[in-house]
Amino acid sequence: MSSALLALFRREIRLARRIGGGGAMGVVFFLIMVTIVPFAIGPDLNLLARIGPAILWIAALLATLLGLDRLFQADHEDGSLDLLQMADLPLELVVAVKCLAHWAVTCLPLVAAAPVFGLMLALEGPALAGVTASLLVGTPALAFIGAIGAALTVSLRRGGLLMAILVLPFTVPVLIFGVSAASAAGGGTVPFATPFLVLCALTLASAALAPFAAAAALRGGD
Amino acid sequence: MLTHAFPADLKLDVRGLALARGGRAVLKDVSFTVCGGEALLVTGPNGAGKSTLLRALAGLLAPASGEIALSGGGAREVPVQAHYIGHAEAMKSALSARENLAFWAQMLGEGDGLAPQAALERFSLPRVADLPVGWLSAGQKRRVALARLLVAPRPVWLLDEPATALDAAALAGFARLMSGHLAAGGLIVAATHAPLGLAGARELRLEGAP
Numbered sequence: 001m002s003s004a005l006l007a008l009f010r011r012e013i014r015l016a017r018r019i020g021g022g023g024a025m026g027v028v029f030f031l032i033m034v035t036i037v038p039f040a041i042g043p044d045l046n047l048l049a050r051i052g053p054a055i056l057w058i059a060a061l062l063a064t065l066l067g068l069d070r071l072f073q074a075d076h077e078d079g080s081l082d083l084l085q086m087a088d089l090p091l092e093l094v095v096a097v098k099c100l101a102h103w104a105v106t107c108l109p110l111v112a113a114a115p116v117f118g119l120m121l122a123l124e125g126p127a128l129a130g131v132t133a134s135l136l137v138g139t140p141a142l143a144f145i146g147a148i149g150a151a152l153t154v155s156l157r158r159g160g161l162l163m164a165i166l167v168l169p170f171t172v173p174v175l176i177f178g179v180s181a182a183s184a185a186g187g188g189t190v191p192f193a194t195p196f197l198v199l200c201a202l203t204l205a206s207a208a209l210a211p212f213a214a215a216a217a218l219r220g221g222d
Numbered sequence: 223m224l225t226h227a228f229p230a231d232l233k234l235d236v237r238g239l240a241l242a243r244g245g246r247a248v249l250k251d252v253s254f255t256v257c258g259g260e261a262l263l264v265t266g267p268n269g270a271g272k273s274t275l276l277r278a279l280a281g282l283l284a285p286a287s288g289e290i291a292l293s294g295g296g297a298r299e300v301p302v303q304a305h306y307i308g309h310a311e312a313m314k315s316a317l318s319a320r321e322n323l324a325f326w327a328q329m330l331g332e333g334d335g336l337a338p339q340a341a342l343e344r345f346s347l348p349r350v351a352d353l354p355v356g357w358l359s360a361g362q363k364r365r366v367a368l369a370r371l372l373v374a375p376r377p378v379w380l381l382d383e384p385a386t387a388l389d390a391a392a393l394a395g396f397a398r399l400m401s402g403h404l405a406a407g408g409l410i411v412a413a414t415h416a417p418l419g420l421a422g423a424r425e426l427r428l429e430g431a432p
Contacts (some may be wrong), residue, residue: 004329008329011321015316077310078311078312078314079311080312080313082327083312083329083330086280087329089329
């Protein structure tokens, strides 16, 4: 069973690397978002430093959504999803592995790039560390919550926008606690640990619940 | 032809099956039994419900009523003991034939099937193993998909129009593989318009909803 799950994880990574549109594209999108903001609000370094964590989080949220609509749709279209349901594995585990692979391909590069892009928004050392740590523990929740939307819209040909509309409201708690953890690290009245631990809890809860919801949506989709 | 032997007492039992898609009844009161070593050809006009029946057998569509039971070979349900060859090939065009087959061997089998290269050779495709599947012709893709049957031995083969895009030689080769599967104690349910070259196969004719 674990070798089958490992094979699935390796296939997802390999496909993301061959087809493209995975990690590199997400990072470039992230970079463009982060670069556009100073043009829009002007070169006020204090203002940029204050809203920097929020900008990085919103950019990460949108970059995570980029490839999410294809998470199950590609497998649905070529018939792989049918066969994945016939494997001797719970579909919930298959969903969880696909989410983890999606996270490793699209979100992990964003986390790695966040300190560099944070510098462009005039963030200081502690704030840089805070935003990177909050993205590291918070983005898995985005991938798992997004998987529910991806599973619900799996058979819709242009389901990407609908998926974003379905998913974005549910990512609000992650965004709130992610940004407040990142801001707290850069100074403020709230200790860093409080929002950070809530963020960890959100990720753990979504990792535990979302695979069941997404698998139920996939099973009911036929 | 296949080295694998399946349990001798294998039996697929379908009783009073009714299927609906999108709230519309497609099939009513379908009953049949297929034992190990037997093949059942499901025939009928377009829209008669052949593919729907196969999807239900594969566990991809919940029956409206009736039951599907597989006895023998351990108390495991049909989906994990069956191969489903549908209209889509379930092959990733960016991966090579070998990578695709190796993946399905691990997902669907327990490492006791043929190696991808050997399975491709059975389908007269010895040289395409390292080419991306997206580069292959429709008939070659179909043969790579059929090679999945060999890399992960499963006793029940559910084949939906397996002969699509196959040339005469490939079809004859596939008929020999199917006979080998039946001789090893497996069973086949195939929806088809064209004759598959299986001697002694029974036929289930679906007339379709009026």
